[in-house]
Amino acid sequence: MRTLLLLIFSALNSTQAFAAEPPVSAAREPGENWETAARRQMPAEPAPRASSVLNSAIYYRPGLNVSRLPEWTGSADELDQAFDSVRDDRIYRDPVHAGFPRRATWLYTRDGCFVRATHSARRLQQIGFTRAGKVFVFGKLKVVSKYDTRGASYWWFHVVAAYRIGRDAVIFDPAIDPRSPLTLEAWLQKMSSRITGLRVAVCDTYAYGPNSICVGGSSRQEAGMPTSLNKFLRLEWNNLLNLRMNPRELLGDHPPWLISSSEEISVGAVRRSNHPLVIQEGD
Numbered sequence: 001m002r003t004l005l006l007l008i009f010s011a012l013n014s015t016q017a018f019a020a021e022p023p024v025s026a027a028r029e030p031g032e033n034w035e036t037a038a039r040r041q042m043p044a045e046p047a048p049r050a051s052s053v054l055n056s057a058i059y060y061r062p063g064l065n066v067s068r069l070p071e072w073t074g075s076a077d078e079l080d081q082a083f084d085s086v087r088d089d090r091i092y093r094d095p096v097h098a099g100f101p102r103r104a105t106w107l108y109t110r111d112g113c114f115v116r117a118t119h120s121a122r123r124l125q126q127i128g129f130t131r132a133g134k135v136f137v138f139g140k141l142k143v144v145s146k147y148d149t150r151g152a153s154y155w156w157f158h159v160v161a162a163y164r165i166g167r168d169a170v171i172f173d174p175a176i177d178p179r180s181p182l183t184l185e186a187w188l189q190k191m192s193s194r195i196t197g198l199r200v201a202v203c204d205t206y207a208y209g210p211n212s213i214c215v216g217g218s219s220r221q222e223a224g225m226p227t228s229l230n231k232f233l234r235l236e237w238n239n240l241l242n243l244r245m246n247p248r249e250l251l252g253d254h255p256p257w258l259i260s261s262s263e264e265i266s267v268g269a270v271r272r273s274n275h276p277l278v279i280q281e282g283d
Helices: 002-007 034-041 076-088 113-126 184-189 225-242
Strands: 133-144 152-165 168-172 199-203
Touching: 034 133, 034 152, 076 113, 076 168, 113 133, 113 152, 113 225, 168 184
Parallel strands: none
Antiparallel strands: 133 152, 133 199, 152 168
């Protein structure tokens, strides 16, 4: 399998190791093997590096070592507040709809996880917590979603911000479950019925995409995040219009997780949050 992974890429000069990583789509076609999607989505130039996220990934087993993640030292209440802030805070300028601040693109499940994970890590640091690490998963991933015109989103990789509590990872992924953080195993089970066939990489906070340096990279790896964010803000808005939904309501003061009903989002029933929306101009 490692040989197969190495063959996915072509050469990358060592001087590029800490450069901004070009955006790589996480999307795959329904029925497509994840390795095929990886070859199709990755640039033709980069070469295999043993230190890359993809080449650092190992098959998931219960008790996977997550000690590389920063430890969460706050209380359970603070963890809930941090999660709600990452999910709810409207800190981005919409480049198309002036004066309409936006939150991260939790309702565009088709792609953009690497942007949302970076948003989460940055936001956690901005509100006073240690910047989170990243957890990547590779495989034939699928999540049922009412926000995808196909009824489900299909990925060959997915990435999130995460901490650890003891030996367990704490996953921040409102795109999959907007109610609360998830354990690593519960998170993987949202995407696959055979989680031991998935490959997982536990990486530093600045790991951005599959060809990032997993450990020891720099903030320059995520330098392209603002440009990609603007792209996905636009796609999220237009996708809701295509679904005959109201983007001003769902992306504004009435996101699905604040609606008091049994309506589903991605997976599971949603809850009403007691955390107020924060509207703030951001970078």
